[in-house]
Amino acid sequence: MTILITGGTGTIGSQVLASLNGQGADLRALTRTPEKAKLPTGVRPVRGDLSDIDAVRTALEGVSTLFLLVPNVADELTQAMLTLNAAREAGVKGVVYLSVFNGEIYADVPHFVGKHTVERMIAACDLPATVLRPSYFIQNDMQQKDVLLAHGAYGAPVGGRGISMVDTRDIGEAAAKELLRRERSETPLPRETYDLVGPDCLTGKAIVAIWGEALGRTIHYGGDDLEVLEQRVRAFAPAWMAYDLKLMFRRYQQDGAMADGAEIARLTTLLGHPPRSYRDFAADMAQQWSAV
Known part of the structure; x- marks a missing residue:
């Protein structure tokens, strides 16, 4: 049987495929351009994207387990719901769906609300799925x-409440473990939900202290101006997306996105190791940047 990975050439999908590599699963990756896709050896590219339901139906033929990552697009909710319906009709026995941490709380942030609505569908239809809720x-x-490096400043307006940011390698590992567990089961398994979070309370102040240590210099926090953020994002993304991200950061500043000890402990059990820290990430990046 076969695992289909959506978003396999992107940031998260590539980590999922890396964690599945060598595990003996038959892997397919959905991609718009199979001829250009850079995939691990043995992963078969399948042409299509989630906005094309006919291509999705074709890609799901013979698939037993699905990793569903829907990009942040204007019709994200529609794409997710149609794909889940098509997977159910195709007889897929297991799904791992990438949602978002605090989706049920950030009721005014469009892409959070869309993902939470998909979670509601999964529960209402009793789909055999694992819901993964990654933080930032x-x-x-x-x-x-x-x-x-150029200005000695950190520019993301994360605020002072705290965010439990998650390493994308931990997301890939968690998704791979759940995909394999569902793929290797002879029968569909009950629903599960995991919050994918990091161990740190990351405020603007905490982050600049970490970068200062890693880079060996004073780093300043760029502040909480969300208008500047929106205009900066509009330079390379659609206006609706820039506004969506502004709303997300507004909630980060107002409410934070902190995990509790139980959520971190449960993820540690799933991974088989503690979630990776921001400090280790900063140290690794500082070393790589200094070597260039």
């Missing part, structure tokens, strides 16, 4: 390289 990705801060 640590690796998003690789985009801070230029401002950190």
Whole structure:
């Protein structure tokens, strides 16, 4: 039988495939351009994307387990719900769905609400799925390289409440473990939900202290101006997406996104090791940047 990975060439999908590599599973990856896709040896590219239901139906033929990652697009909710319905009709016995941490709380952030609505569908239809709820990705801060090195500043307006950022490698490992568990089961398994979080309370103040230590210099926090954030994102993304991200950061500043000890302990059990820390990420990046 076969595992189908959506988003296999992206940040998270590539980590999922890396963690599945060598585990003996038959792997397919959905991609718009199979001829250009850079995939691990043995992973078969399948042409299509989640906005094309006919392509999705074709890609699901012979698939027993699905990793569903829907990109942040205007019709994300529709794509997710249609794909889950098609998977159910195709007889897929297990799904791992990538949702978001605090989706049920951030009721005014569009892509959070969309993912939570998909979770409601999974529960209402009693789909055999694992829901993974990652927090803000640590690796998003690789985009801070230029401002950190050139200006000694950290520019993401994370605020002062605290975010339990998660390493994308931990997301990949968690997804792979649940995909394999469901794939190797002879029968569909009950629903599970995991919060994918890091061990740190990451505020703007805490993050600049970590970067200061890693880079050996004073780093300043760029502040909480969300208008600046929106305009910066609009330079490379659609206006609706820039506003969506602004709303997300507004909730981070107002409410934070902190995990509790039980959530961290449960993830530790799933991974087989504690979730990776932001400090280790910063140290690794500082070493790589200094070597260039």
